[in-house]
Amino acid sequence: MRTRNGESVLARAVRIFEAFTPEEPALTVSEISRRTGLHVATASRLVAELVSYGFLTRDADRRVRIGMRLWELATRASPSLSLRNAAMPFMEGVHDVVGHHVQLGVLDGDEVLFLERLSAPGAVINYTRIAGRLPLHVSSSGLVLLAHGPAELRRRVLDEPLHRYTPDTPATAARLRAVLVEVRRQGFAYCPGYVHPDALAAAAPVRDASGEVVAALAVIVPNEPGATSVVPVVRTAARGLSRALGAPDASRPRQRPGDAEAV
């Protein structure tokens, strides 16, 4: 079912969904048309159909938003929901003790996708948001996922130019390789000022019943001396969550081919 220029209707609908961002969650049809490159008439027709399914909604002022029904269908059977639900009590425990930000990230493509974040009022700066992404090399969760991810992913990331957020970002292949070896050896990532000079992140791996790393649990706190005390907190929560997911004894991690030392 292709349109004249060879693009499918579904591909166009995907482009419409992609036009909405956290910064601009409400768009007019002409804004959607501009952002997607679709004709206004085409955009208007597709928007009307998606509104009829509840996948988009219209404001009182006719601006279009993501619909509740899309959220509901995407969430209720999402594999991420059960992981997130299992993680919540552990995240709440960390958040009660540490404050600031606690977040849960998974590998998606070559980035970390954040499934959940708990934040205290007045917490330190944090670019993460729920359903937001960060590059793997800069985020503590990303470094954990990269260290334990497929070897070809590491090769690809190490081959690409690495964006330097601050002077402390591991933005060369040699430095990143060394960081990944440390993350594997220590069992956690400790990232002072990698994303922002004022913020320090620490993350630990979350394993499922197969022993595979399926997520990373992280805390973001002010980048100050003494912040190392968050490391045992986040490690304990990540291990507790792993055990809740049926992971084997995490104190004896198995060595597998493709692990970070191999890079």
Next chain:
Amino acid sequence: MRTRNGESVLARAVRIFEAFTPEEPALTVSEISRRTGLHVATASRLVAELVSYGFLTRDADRRVRIGMRLWELATRASPSLSLRNAAMPFMEGVHDVVGHHVQLGVLDGDEVLFLERLSAPGAVINYTRIAGRLPLHVSSSGLVLLAHGPAELRRRVLDEPLHRYTPDTPATAARLRAVLVEVRRQGFAYCPGYVHPDALAAAAPVRDASGEVVAALAVIVPNEPGATSVVPVVRTAARGLSRALGAPDASRPRQRPGDAEAV
């Protein structure tokens, strides 16, 4: 862009998404075909295209699931995310003190849709789940939303047969009408054993800057004498959240045409 039998490609894609449920989050293509009534070849082709956009994914064993990308796009710009984020600290506070379940529901169609739920291990029975729904007349959140919702919604719900979950469910129009008047008068819903004999729910309205009720905050606890003590807790949190959303002074609710007393 209609197919031969007049159904659009988008309508078919919607049916595919709807085939996945919390109980069956992974389906084979032939199961999808059976559930949607689509030809296996059609289902297979649409699934392949949706997989290519990350809207669906395939397991190692070729079963299909909701994709992370669909969740990401549905969540990151969702109007529900900002409400849910604003609600989280209030929900966590209630959860720390009350335990059991704390949940946030919004009106969607003639049902309550739950945006968030925090649950303690070993908490009392609760049929609610995130991105799950309940009828308005049986759930404490639903009763709050119904009491403060449009008059035509109340007329419609009162006209329909009301499912009786327990002997205590308000399942006649007369009883439901009386319950709604009480909810309006008291400023909260108190629902002992409406959904299950062992569970008691209490909910209070959440208002936004316009003063409109946009959500309900609820707690579910064991149905025991003394449970009334949760009422001021949930009311306080719901008012705090309302103030955080910019609501006017909630201690002086405005009387509007179409409020419950009018039914």
